[in-house]
Amino acid sequence: MRILSFLIFLIVLFFAGRLADSPHGPDFKLSCSTCHSPGGWHLDTAVYSFDHNTTKFPLSGQHNNISCRQCHTTLVFSQAKSQCVDCHKDVHEATAGSDCLRCHTSVSWLVNNINEIHRLSRFPLMGAHRTADCTQCHKSESMVRFDVSGVNCIDCHMREFQATTNPNHSTFGFSQDCSTCHPVNAIQWAGSGFNHNFFPLSKAHTLQCIDCHETGTYSGLNPDCAACHQPEYNAAKNPDHIVSGFPNNCKLCHSLNPGWKPASYRQHDNQSFPIYSGKHDGEWNSCTDCHTNPSNYKVFSCLNCHEHNQASMDGKHKGEAGGYSYNSAECLRCHPNGKAD
Amino acid sequence: MKQLVVIIFVILIGVELFGQSVSENLPGQVSYVSSQNVYVKFKSTEGISVGDTLFMPSQGNLIPALKVSNLSSSSCVCIPLPGIILSASDLILARPNSQVKQTEAITQKPEIKVPVVISQTDTTKTEESKAPEFKQRIKGSISAYSYSDFSNTTASNSQRFRYTFSLDARNIGNSKFSVESYISFKHKVGEWIDVKENIFNALKIYTLAVKYDLNKTTQISAGRRINQRLSSIGAMDGIQIEKNLKNFAMGAVVGSRPDYTNYGFDPNLFQYGAYLAYNSKSASTFTESSLAFMQQTNHSNTDRRFVYLQHSNSLLKNLYFFGTLEVDLYKLNIDTINGNTPQNTFNPTGVFLSLRYKLTKNLNVSGSYDARKNVMYYETFKSSIDSAFERELRQGFRLQASYRITRDLMFGIQSGYRYLKSDPHPSKNLYSYLTYSQIPGVNISMTLSATYLESNYMNGKILGGNLSRDFFQGKFSTGMGYRFVDYRLPESFITIKQNIAEMNLSWQMAKNISFSLNYEGTFEQQNSYNRFYAQFRKRF
Numbered sequence: 020m021r022i023l024s025f026l027i028f029l030i031v032l033f034f035a036g037r038l039a040d041s042p043h044g045p046d047f048k049l050s051c052s053t054c055h056s057p058g059g060w061h062l063d064t065a066v067y068s069f070d071h072n073t074t075k076f077p078l079s080g081q082h083n084n085i086s087c088r089q090c091h092t093t094l095v096f097s098q099a100k101s102q103c104v105d106c107h108k109d110v111h112e113a114t115a116g117s118d119c120l121r122c123h124t125s126v127s128w129l130v131n132n133i134n135e136i137h138r139l140s141r142f143p144l145m146g147a148h149r150t151a152d153c154t155q156c157h158k159s160e161s162m163v164r165f166d167v168s169g170v171n172c173i174d175c176h177m178r179e180f181q182a183t184t185n186p187n188h189s190t191f192g193f194s195q196d197c198s199t200c201h202p203v204n205a206i207q208w209a210g211s212g213f214n215h216n217f218f219p220l221s222k223a224h225t226l227q228c229i230d231c232h233e234t235g236t237y238s239g240l241n242p243d244c245a246a247c248h249q250p251e252y253n254a255a256k257n258p259d260h261i262v263s264g265f266p267n268n269c270k271l272c273h274s275l276n277p278g279w280k281p282a283s284y285r286q287h288d289n290q291s292f293p294i295y296s297g298k299h300d301g302e303w304n305s306c307t308d309c310h311t312n313p314s315n316y317k318v319f320s321c322l323n324c325h326e327h328n329q330a331s332m333d334g335k336h337k338g339e340a341g342g343y344s345y346n347s348a349e350c351l352r353c354h355p356n357g358k359a360d
Numbered sequence: 361m362k363q364l365v366v367i368i369f370v371i372l373i374g375v376e377l378f379g380q381s382v383s384e385n386l387p388g389q390v391s392y393v394s395s396q397n398v399y400v401k402f403k404s405t406e407g408i409s410v411g412d413t414l415f416m417p418s419q420g421n422l423i424p425a426l427k428v429s430n431l432s433s434s435s436c437v438c439i440p441l442p443g444i445i446l447s448a449s450d451l452i453l454a455r456p457n458s459q460v461k462q463t464e465a466i467t468q469k470p471e472i473k474v475p476v477v478i479s480q481t482d483t484t485k486t487e488e489s490k491a492p493e494f495k496q497r498i499k500g501s502i503s504a505y506s507y508s509d510f511s512n513t514t515a516s517n518s519q520r521f522r523y524t525f526s527l528d529a530r531n532i533g534n535s536k537f538s539v540e541s542y543i544s545f546k547h548k549v550g551e552w553i554d555v556k557e558n559i560f561n562a563l564k565i566y567t568l569a570v571k572y573d574l575n576k577t578t579q580i581s582a583g584r585r586i587n588q589r590l591s592s593i594g595a596m597d598g599i600q601i602e603k604n605l606k607n608f609a610m611g612a613v614v615g616s617r618p619d620y621t622n623y624g625f626d627p628n629l630f631q632y633g634a635y636l637a638y639n640s641k642s643a644s645t646f647t648e649s650s651l652a653f654m655q656q657t658n659h660s661n662t663d664r665r666f667v668y669l670q671h672s673n674s675l676l677k678n679l680y681f682f683g684t685l686e687v688d689l690y691k692l693n694i695d696t697i698n699g700n701t702p703q704n705t706f707n708p709t710g711v712f713l714s715l716r717y718k719l720t721k722n723l724n725v726s727g728s729y730d731a732r733k734n735v736m737y738y739e740t741f742k743s744s745i746d747s748a749f750e751r752e753l754r755q756g757f758r759l760q761a762s763y764r765i766t767r768d769l770m771f772g773i774q775s776g777y778r779y780l781k782s783d784p785h786p787s788k789n790l791y792s793y794l795t796y797s798q799i800p801g802v803n804i805s806m807t808l809s810a811t812y813l814e815s816n817y818m819n820g821k822i823l824g825g826n827l828s829r830d831f832f833q834g835k836f837s838t839g840m841g842y843r844f845v846d847y848r849l850p851e852s853f854i855t856i857k858q859n860i861a862e863m864n865l866s867w868q869m870a871k872n873i874s875f876s877l878n879y880e881g882t883f884e885q886q887n888s889y890n891r892f893y894a895q896f897r898k899r900f
Contacts, residue, residue: 044808049861056392057399057435065394083834084871085899098641102672102682108542108586110566116730117682117714126837126866128437129505129895131878132779134860138822141778141787145856149882149889150515152548160623162546162564166734167754170783170816203817204851219863220646255590335694 030153062087069124072115076101079169080125114165142170172197176226179208186228244269252277256314258306263316291351298357321347385422386454388414390437390446395555398426400436400452407456414438415453416446422453464528494531494573502524508892519549531573538571540585560622566595577604584625587613589635589650592668592710593684594618597625609637609650618738629663631656647673658739662702665690666709674900678718686710692738711731722764731755754780770796781863789813804829807841820847826862857882871900 027145041047056063071078074218082090090099090106096112102107103119115122122130130136133153137144150158156175157165173180173195180188180195193200205212220226231240231247245252245267252260252267265272272282284306294303302324303309312318329345336343343349388402400414408414408431415422417660426438427445436454440446503524510517524544531538545560547555555562569583580601585601587593588612598615613632621628640647650667666689672682691705714728721875733753755778772793779786793809806826813821826841845858860883866876874897882889 038381051841056394057401057432058392058394058397058437059430080866081874084874085501087495104588108567108588110542110586110593110594113710114686114732115593116712116728127876127895127897128503128876129876129878129893131864131876131880134880134882138811138813138820139789139791141783141815143778143813143818143820143847145818147515148510150509150513150518152518152520160618161619162565162623164594167732167752167780170778170787196851198817198849202849202854204847204854204856206515214852214854219853236419283722303490315740317698322617 042094045098046097047095079125083123110161110163112164113163142168145203147206148203150206171195172201172203181348183208186232186237193237219275223277224275243267258310258316259314263313265316292355293357319347319351321350324351361683380435385415386456388436388452390448390450390452393446393448394440397429398438398440398446400426400438402434402436402454405431405433405436405454408436408454412454412744415455416444425452430642447761458728492534494534494536496529496531496534498527498529498532500528501897503895503897506892506894510887511887511888511889513889516623520546521549522546536573538573539570540564540567540571542567550702553623558622560619560624564623569600578602584618587611589637589670590652590654590668591670592684593633593654595623596631598631606618607638607640609639611635613635613654620737627678628659629656630660635668644673644677645673647671656737658737659741662692663688663739664735665738680716681714683713685709688736690738709735723764723822725759725761727760728758729756752781754778770795770797784816785814787813787815802829817851818847819851820845822846824860830847836865837867838865839863856884 043049053065053069054062066150072151076082092099099322101119104117107119109115109117122132122136124131134144134149137200142148154162156168157167168174176197180193180197183189186193199213201208201212202214205214218224240246247271249267252265252269260267269279271286272284273279274281283295285295287293288297293299294309298305306316307313308323309319309321310316311323327345332345333343341353343353379847384702386402386404386407388400389411390398391401392399402408408428409559410428410431412428413424413883414426414428416425417423423444424441425444426436426440428436429439430437452886460615463589463795467756474825499705501524503526505524507520507521507522521545524547525541526543527538527539527541537549543564543566546564546566560696561895566583567583567585569581569585571581573579578601580599582599584595585600589609590596590613595618596615597618598611598613600611600613600615602609604612612632614632616625616629617631618629620629631654633652635652636648637648637650639649649671650669652670654664654666654668655662656664667687669685669687670683672680686709688707688709689704691703691707693701693703695701708731710730710732712728712730712732714726716724716726718724731753747818757777758774759776760772760774764770772795774791776789777786778788789811790813791809791811793807795807797805799806800873807828808828809822809824809826810822811824813820814823822843822845824841826839828837828839839862841862843858845856845860845864847856847858848854849856861881863877864878866874868874874895876895880891880894
């Protein structure tokens, strides 16, 4: 029996020796000499010539410097896992996705592209947001969890909104979109951090707050010109804005220059008759060239400039269909573009 | 019968050593010379023993040159005798022992005739066979980070420091005990009072646990630990146990979650849960799935109850899929008049799906979708339950493609879309790049990039270029870049142009010591912002 056991032992050893030539798995195809020398089966760094860049996981950064065993926990190299989370624990609690390379590099865990990350997110960093600590916005007890953040100003700045007293934002019902007055690239809330560009305070509008916000009301003010300038509109006599039916949107004719001058009325081309384009462009100096009655701009005359003779015009238009009459209104009716044809 | 055994044995060995022959002087050749050893390759080392002397021919004589210290079936590891200098390919001669002696040796010590190759391997195998059940493996690192931000604006400059300690000591002293930790300490210059007020404002312990291997398939841990199968839960204080059965793993956790204000220890936040995982792998495919259930409480009241499913696979060649799904099972209906009522629910709070596919050798595409709500802890965050955006679903898509035009030229494009219901506008971006690796002659890599983005309050275009180069076989790497940024803030009628300079360097000071430094300067018409970030890291 002992002999038989010995025989079996020998046979097993023989075949085991044949079958166990490679501990690297059945699909391993590299030559032994890629890693080993005749000195033994340990890795001989002097002869090691395997190019890891030919695998699905090219080595870069710190991965070049770690022990092979940290990833290849068994000698079957193909069993090594290749996802970040297989080796690196996720302290972000799955709030930053599974691809570490979106923020980190293989060289360092240092996040050196904070601005780039934010450009590709919902909130590019500018102004004071650029100098803030990450944890001022990404608040979490672990400091590294990135919960879904609101990107509306008030999501983070409710405390400032409620604490402001001059003027009192809550009392006066200010918009909770801070960027209306405080641009997102501002460094401070007041001074250069205040932006009234939605209603530029320049030229004739270089005013004190109280000039418009007379009652201390900072919201709901009507930004239309007439809200402040209706009296001037009503009083205008040259031309008489009311009689002439001018719109009370001052911006259509006036700039922010003080004194309401110069003024233009470019809508004239579309609304009535082309004087800023076509044949009449540059042919007039003053509104009163045509509008002979300054108190009523509905009245106009073509004949002040066009020195026609009625007899000759009558003859020229004789026999034309559509009727003809020698007066300015009829001139306009047939020549709406100011052309002879 | 005894004779039969000897005959069979000799036959076996004979087959094993088939083709080998023994001669008076066995020729060999130096295959490799190391600082201590000379390796000599023979057709066969039959007849050569450890301690034998090998010779080199010189002017018709044989001069003793090497002493055999180890050998395999075809090679000898030798120690050169004093004064002997050899190089690869040099001829070496051995004087093998007689066949009789070999037979004697075989008969007396049959075990040494086991057809394994190198005696060092024998040693290794012996060691392995005698190796402890658990083998010690220790790794870790200490790091120091510095974050400096300063500008010419009225915003205060800041200097922050962060230190981290990471340790993964498995089976210490080949025992069943392991320790793992990951701890960070962060503080800002001038704000030390925050640290003095509460050390946990600065000290964050993500992992500090002792693990014990009950056996090869069962582990139990105590302390604070992040469980990779429950990564969305984060660190857990308490006991965790896992049992592996072939392709399956099952585990349970019981303890508490960290304090929700400072990440300290809070036993009032009791929680427990269990998970089941399944892994399978073939030569070219794999699947990994896990399903977890968790119940979290605050002062014994249910705070949150949910299930978490994670799955990844590579069922097709060159395809990788990863997905997670988190579903809340508990809801507390807030009613200040009649009292709150708990309710079972099935409310997905987080979905993440990603797919990566290598279409051809040179073309890779990937895409991901994620939809996430902030977690609602009904007992813990009662005060903020009404915060609208905290309950909203933020959705995002991300698509990427890269194409290797030539060996060194790569083009890539990436687009993203993110939207939260309360956002005024969806955020969109489109990023493309062209990279030329290793420009001939200068070995510099160059990347040109362009970005277009639309966010809630601004639109922007960014053009950039970046150069990088490695020195000293990659031990020292440098890079520099420039970006031109054109932002428009339509709501504020503002246009912002920025010139951004970037520089970075990394230095592998030693195998386990690295240093990296990054600079970014942003220059606007009036304002400029500068940022220096540095890291020093020592691994062990």
